[in-house]
Amino acid sequence: MSIVAVLGMGAMGSPMAAALLKAGHEVKVWNRSPGKTAPLVEMGAEAADTPRAAVKEADFAICMVRDDDASRDVWLNPDTGALAGLSKNSLAVESSTITVAWARELAKRFSQNGITFLDAPVAGSRPQAKAGQLIYFVGGEADAVAKAEPVLKAMGNAVHHAGPSGSGAAVKLAVNALFSVQVATVSELIGLMQRCGLDETKVMDIVSSTPVCSPAAKAAAGGILARNFAPMFPVELVEKDLGYVFDTAKLNGASVPMAETARDVFTEAIKRGHGDENITAVSHLYL
Ligand SMILES: NC(=O)c1ccc[n+]([C@@H]2O[C@H](COP(=O)([O-])OP(=O)(O)OC[C@H]3O[C@@H](n4cnc5c(N)ncnc54)[C@H](OP(=O)(O)O)[C@@H]3O)[C@@H](O)[C@H]2O)c1
DSSP, X not given: OOEEEEEOOSTTHHHHXXXXXXXXXXXXEEOSSGGGGHHHHHHTOEEXXXXXXXXXXXXXXXXXXXXXXXXXXXXXXXXXXXXXGOOTTOXXXXXXXXXXXXXXXXXXXXXXXXXXEEEOOXXXXXXXXXXXXXXXEEESOHHHHHHHHHHHTTTEEEEEEEESTTHHHHHHHHHHHHHHHHHHHHHHHHHHHHHTTOOHHHHHHHHHTSTTOOHHHHHHHHHHHTTOOOOSSBHHHHHHHHHHHHHHHHHTTOOOHHHHHHHHHHHHXXXXXOTTSBGGGGGGGTO
């Protein structure tokens, strides 16, 4: 068993740390707002005051925070950043959903310091994190992926090595773009059916039974029809990720009009006060 530091005790980082404890690892936790480490300490984790203190003796350091800026601060803050506290034989894992450019920049910084680094964001939301059933998309060297796999498998049931550094981040952004475009489309179609005076539940049952409907679209339709908007993957994080798709496309000379349109839709949902609700709350624009 290993010493694992988990940096970020948000909705995803907390159950990930709990899963590591359950698997028998020694777990150190840190969060910007310190109160959030308390439940993990009760489960047996040790809380640290800074990311650097948390990783001091760690074999693995896993970061799970909001975005590029948060990731930059956790790893590289001149006073508290984790990178300067890691030993040379440790392995750093960035699991936050970040841009491809930032994942590559981080890989460069770790390499300059002689520390192995993987970008390893996840698919799956709060229930999958609780159940240890996340799906990992990993960028980095194959031997590093093999070394990290037993630790990642405590939190997930699939580890996909996507390619060199930045590949994990790229796959994650692709998955989220595909997901959010579908949820936005299902939302507007349910609104259309309503306006046509049809029974939207019956219509969506039929649509869901056809080969064109994905499992994700079917699940989203179920949540919308049940008016269940309890946050799992909140609208504001969806909008952040679509912004990252746009930024990545711009930087690499690609065109992503569907993702751009979806981003506008999620931005509008935030403006109307639905940022903290689940992704399916984008349907408020149409229902
Ligand atoms: N929710 C999902 O379904 C889901 C699924 C897959 C991937 N993700 C990705 O996983 C990451 C975490 O998501 P989450 O749902 O756990 O989000 P969350 O519940 O909003 O937690 C965000 C975490 O980031 C920390 N943070 C934010 N800004 C920071 C900063 N400037 N410096 C240091 N820490 C900062 C927060 O600390 P405080 O507590 O101090 O605010 C908190 O620990 C995101 O990149 C998200 O896109 C989410």
